Structure formats: structure tokens, C-alpha cells
Amino acid sequence: MAVPVFAPWTDPEEKPLIQFRNVTKRFGDFTAIEDLTLDIYAKEFFALLGPSGCGKTTLMRMLAGFENPTEGSILLSGQDISGVPPNIRPVNMMFQSYALFPHLSVWENIAFGLKRESKDKAQIHARVDEMLRLTRLEKFARRKPHQISGGQRQRVALARSLAKAPKLLLLDEPLGALDKKLRQDTQFELMDIQEKTGTTFVIVTHDQEEAMTVASRVAVMDEGKLIQVATPAEIYEQPNSVYVADFIGEVTILDGHGTRTDDGYDIAIGEGLPTLRAKTSHDLGAGGKMHLAIRPEKVAISAEKPTDRPNALQGKILDIAYLGNISTYHVELPGGTIVKAQEANTRRLSRRSFTWEDTVWLSWTDTAAVVLER
Structure with a gap:
């Protein structure tokens, strides 16, 4: 039986978990977020992606309750949460630094938030043990943070964040401190944990590969505005x-x-060069200045x-x-x-077809490139 595709944003009957409605955030004369409207759905793994200073962390801090909108509203499950203190929201945030307590064991770190809610001991033990199993940390339960690796500390911070079963988990550059190989492995662990818990994850990152790997949808931001919100495949194959x-x-x-x-x-790209051909279903008008985006693997x-x-050049x-x-x-043309x-290296290096200074032909189909007006 085919597994149904997870795409609640395509269903007009589906109600978003998070709704940004015409949100603007100013710090003095500086506008960090400008008239932003966005829906995020339950059980999504949603990525906010963009360069430093684009507004993605400000957006997350408003969700967490550390900042309030200057204008507009933010709704969680239909309720306006502007002005609701961070500790009252069903939202948890995992910081890049992990912020673990160095004097507490892994078990005690995970239990910390539950103890503050005055839950009974049996409930706390059951929940912490469940989180240890989920993050595969059972045998490290009695160790202190300095006695485990960076990847394990990352999982402790995740387990602590999920222990209180928040509706929404915010992850601020959560894998930034890990090396490339461990970061790639941990991305898949994050996806697996998110799927098992059904918690809505919103991740802030400037790492395109990370966003494309983990997210159900990606919001590409620039200067406080959303430029495109779509699935990773659409962002890559059909940029706007x-x-x-x-x-x-x-x-x-x-x-x-x-x-x-x-x-x-x-599309004429220069004197002495052949005219290029591109099919598209988008009507960009009769013609004029245009751009052709072509991925190297195509x-x-x-x-x-x-x-x-x-198309041959x-x-x-x-x-x-x-x-x-x-x-x-x-x-160079x-x-x-x-x-x-781009070419896959199916041969040994010594048998490679082309080298520096060779004259070659580049070619692609009429559906390989994307025509863009802006």
C-alpha cells in the first residue's frame, strides 16, 4: 500500500498550527521583519533558511516569546500568543550551545524541566527513560556532559527539549558545532526523532544542504522578507x-x-553565441531581459x-x-x-576524459534550465 504524501499545506481544509499574520518587527529604526505572513502546519519539519541578518532568528525568537511583534499577530493553534511569556507557551527551544548543566548528569539534565513542573517521581522516571531510549542515550544516563561527545550532547539537549512534550520545538542552528560527517549523521537522527514524536520542528539554519535534507518545506528569507516557501525539491528545481x-x-x-x-x-545571451531554447509553463510576458538558471548536473x-x-555551447x-x-x-565561453x-567520476583519475585548457562542448535539453524574470 502506498504511503500517503505528507503535504497539509496543499489541503484548504487543514488548519495551520502556527500563523504569522502581517508581522513586522522593528528595533529602533531597523526593520528586522517586514509585513510577513506565513503558515506552518502540525508535524512539519520546517526550515527557515537565509544568510546572516536576514531575520530568521528574530522570527524564531518571536515564536519562543523572547520578542514580541511591533505589528501583526502570531497565532498558535488559533490563539494569539503575542505577549504570552516564554515559560507559559507550549513551545521549547534548543540552542546552538545546547546550554546543558555541567554539574548534572545526562539523566538529571533531561529531568530538569519535568521536576520544575512538580510531576511525581514515577512520571518523571518514565518520561526520562523514554527520552533516553528515543535518543539512544541509555548507557550514558549517569555521565556528565563533559564525559560525552559533541553529538551525544546534542542528543541530550534534544531529549531535554522534548521531555515536556511541547507542541512546537524550535532549533537554532542545532548542528552548527558538529563536524561535517557527524552533522550529516545527526540530520537523519533528527528526522527520525521528529517523525516518531510527531512534534512540529522549526529549524533556523544558514546551511542549505541541512535545510534541504531535513525539511518538509523551506522558507528562503532575505532582508526580513520571505522570498520563496516551498518543498526542497521545488526550491531546487523551480526557484522563483x-x-x-x-x-x-x-x-x-x-x-x-x-x-x-x-x-x-x-534567449539570446551574447553576440556570437547561439540562441538558447527553454520550455516553461510560466508566462513572463512577450519578452525582454531574462535570466536562465541551469544546474551543473544537468x-x-x-x-x-x-x-x-x-542547447550547445x-x-x-x-x-x-x-x-x-x-x-x-x-x-569559459x-x-x-x-x-x-558536472560529471560523475565513474573512471579512475588517470583515465579522466577532460583536463585544463581543453576545448569542449556543453549541452542541455530545453527543459533543463529555469527561465526567471527577476
């Missing part, structure tokens, strides 16, 4: 602007002048001019980034434009 295309993953942006055709656009590289592809290899499983070729092409 040059900003989003350029921010997520590797891409080549070709600027040119587009002319409308029956099913897309012909660009084929060959010694001979291909005869079966509508000749250039010279300027640089090669060898990444083990793939190589990215930076190819006549006029100086650089186009990236």
Missing part, C-alpha cells in the same frame, strides 16, 4: 528568482534577452558537438573541482561567461 536559484546549491545564471515562443522562450560535457540537444575548461564522486568543470558542468 535568481536570488533563490543562486542561494541553493550550485548554479550558472545566464543573463539575456528572451523572446516568447509557443511553449517557452528563445549540463553534459563532450568533445564533439552533440546533435540531439537544442563551445568553450574552454578554465578550472576543475574534483570532489571524489563528481568533478565540476568551469568552462567566448566573451568570458563561465558555465559549470
Whole structure:
């Protein structure tokens, strides 16, 4: 039996767990968030993604109750939570530093919030043991934070945050302190725990790969505004602007002048270069200044001019980034434009097809690139 796709945002009957309604946040003369409206649904793993200073942490701090909106409202389960103190909200926040108590054991750290609620001992023991099992920390229960690894400390902080069964868990750059390999492993652990608990997670990150891996939807932000909110696949394959295309993953942006055709656009990118062909269902008008975004893995590289592809450009290899499983070729076109092409390294290095200064052909289909107006 097919597993139903989790996409409550596509169901008009589904009520959001979190609703930002025309929220603006100012600090003096500086506007950190500007007239922002956003819905986040129960059981989502939602990512706020953007460069430093884009407003994503301010958005999270307003959810946590550490800041209040200057204008607009924030609703949780239909109730306006503006002005509700952080300790009264059914919301928990996990900080990048983890903020564990160094003098308490792992078990006592997880139990801390439950003890403050004056729950009986049996309830506390049962809940802490459940959290230890969930985060695979049973054998570390009596250790102090300095006696366990960074990845284990991260799991202790997560277990403590989930112990009180919040409706919403906020994660502020939670994996920033971990090395790359451990960070990748922990991403999948986070996804697994989020799915098992059914808690709504909202994560703040500037790491595109992290957001694309863990999130059901991603909100790309810039200067206090939402630029695009969509699934990772849509953000990557159908960016709505040059900003989003350029921010997520590797891409080549070709600027040119587009002319409308029956099913897309012909785009002239420079004197002496062939006109490029791109199909699109989006109507960007009759034509004018346009941008073509093409991902390097969609660009084929060959010694001979291909005869079966509508887009083919000749250039010279300027640089090669060898990444083990793939190589990215930076190819310079006549006029100086650089186009990236990626190839899987199925051969040994000594048998690689192309090297620096080689003249090559780059080609792609008429559906591979995205036409963008802005």
C-alpha cells in the first residue's frame, strides 16, 4: 500500500498550527521583519533558511516569546500568543550551545524541566527513560556532559527539549558545532526523532544542504522578507528568482534577452553565441531581459558537438573541482561567461576524459534550465 504524501499545506481544509499574520518587527529604526505572513502546519519539519541578518532568528525568537511583534499577530493553534511569556507557551527551544548543566548528569539534565513542573517521581522516571531510549542515550544516563561527545550532547539537549512534550520545538542552528560527517549523521537522527514524536520542528539554519535534507518545506528569507516557501525539491528545481536559484546549491545564471515562443522562450545571451531554447509553463510576458538558471548536473560535457540537444555551447575548461564522486568543470565561453558542468567520476583519475585548457562542448535539453524574470 502506498504511503500517503505528507503535504497539509496543499489541503484548504487543514488548519495551520502556527500563523504569522502581517508581522513586522522593528528595533529602533531597523526593520528586522517586514509585513510577513506565513503558515506552518502540525508535524512539519520546517526550515527557515537565509544568510546572516536576514531575520530568521528574530522570527524564531518571536515564536519562543523572547520578542514580541511591533505589528501583526502570531497565532498558535488559533490563539494569539503575542505577549504570552516564554515559560507559559507550549513551545521549547534548543540552542546552538545546547546550554546543558555541567554539574548534572545526562539523566538529571533531561529531568530538569519535568521536576520544575512538580510531576511525581514515577512520571518523571518514565518520561526520562523514554527520552533516553528515543535518543539512544541509555548507557550514558549517569555521565556528565563533559564525559560525552559533541553529538551525544546534542542528543541530550534534544531529549531535554522534548521531555515536556511541547507542541512546537524550535532549533537554532542545532548542528552548527558538529563536524561535517557527524552533522550529516545527526540530520537523519533528527528526522527520525521528529517523525516518531510527531512534534512540529522549526529549524533556523544558514546551511542549505541541512535545510534541504531535513525539511518538509523551506522558507528562503532575505532582508526580513520571505522570498520563496516551498518543498526542497521545488526550491531546487523551480526557484522563483535568481536570488533563490543562486542561494541553493550550485548554479550558472545566464543573463539575456528572451523572446516568447509557443511553449517557452528563445534567449539570446551574447553576440556570437547561439540562441538558447527553454520550455516553461510560466508566462513572463512577450519578452525582454531574462535570466536562465541551469544546474551543473544537468549540463553534459563532450568533445564533439552533440546533435540531439537544442542547447550547445563551445568553450574552454578554465578550472576543475574534483570532489571524489563528481568533478565540476568551469568552462569559459567566448566573451568570458563561465558555465559549470558536472560529471560523475565513474573512471579512475588517470583515465579522466577532460583536463585544463581543453576545448569542449556543453549541452542541455530545453527543459533543463529555469527561465526567471527577476
